[in-house]
Ligand SMILES: NC(=O)C1=CN([C@@H]2O[C@H](COP(=O)(O)OP(=O)(O)OC[C@H]3O[C@@H](n4cnc5c(N)ncnc54)[C@H](OP(=O)(O)O)[C@@H]3O)[C@@H](O)[C@H]2O)C=CC1
């Protein structure tokens with residue numbers, strides 16, 4: 001059994017992750033860290049194999065640094081933090097770190113198709129749409145998509161009620177457009193990817209590893 005603790009356990013993604021871990025036959029939920037539960041990450045590390053972090057941008061690096069230094073592997077889903085800062089914080093630590101800006105298979109495919117299209121189409125822009133409670137902009141998914149594509153790709157962020165998490169990658173050529181759209185309607189879409197990461201984080205070839213595609217299609 002993989003012993004899993006969740007940071008941000010009372011939040012939208014953290015609570016959904018707790019349910020998914022409890023329903024998995026090969027996992028045991030051993031800790032929930034969240035200010036509203038009166039528990040911190042430090043409180044849940046003992047006896048934990050994997051910490052899943054769905055907290056907030058300004059909390060991630062400290063949480064992961066503490067866990068990885070204690071030999072606890074980390075699956076990070078929270079976005080909006082500085083990658084160089086995180087790399088420095090977890091270098092040579094006994095715990096591995098895996099981060100995916102988006103755990104939904106459709107989003108991973110959207111990024112892959114956009115990267116491919118950017119090799120042959122000249123202009124592209126990204127529009128990402130999220131719920132108004134999202135604190136970071138642009139989204140982690142949009143930043144990752146742009147990083148995987150060729151050329152400079154402007155990103156536009158929309159925050160409106162009624163939206164979960166959508167993204168359009170729009171390519172323009174003379175007389176034609178190509179729109180690659182991913183639509184999220186339920187947080188359940190992220191859970192197969194989160195569970196895959198929990199099952200694989202202890203065996204990563206290096207740390208940190210970024211992107212669910214590295215687990216789906218290892219090279
Ligand atoms: N990678 C992916 O596939 C996805 C990533 N995300 C990302 O996940 C993150 C969380 O999103 P969401 O669930 O909507 O946000 P929420 O605001 O609903 O949840 C965040 C939770 O973390 C808690 N928290 C804050 N600081 C700490 C800490 N130091 N230790 C433990 N818990 C803490 C918050 O408590 P309090 O409110 O009291 O501060 C809150 O309960 C965001 O960065 C979002 O972008 C979201 C969806 C998918």
Ligand SMILES: O=C(O)C1=N[C@H](C(=O)O)C[C@H](O)C1
Nearest residue numbers: 079101102134139140141165
């Ligand atoms: O905050 C969210 O909701 C989401 N955050 C991630 C991101 O920043 O890309 C993943 C998904 O878009 C949902």
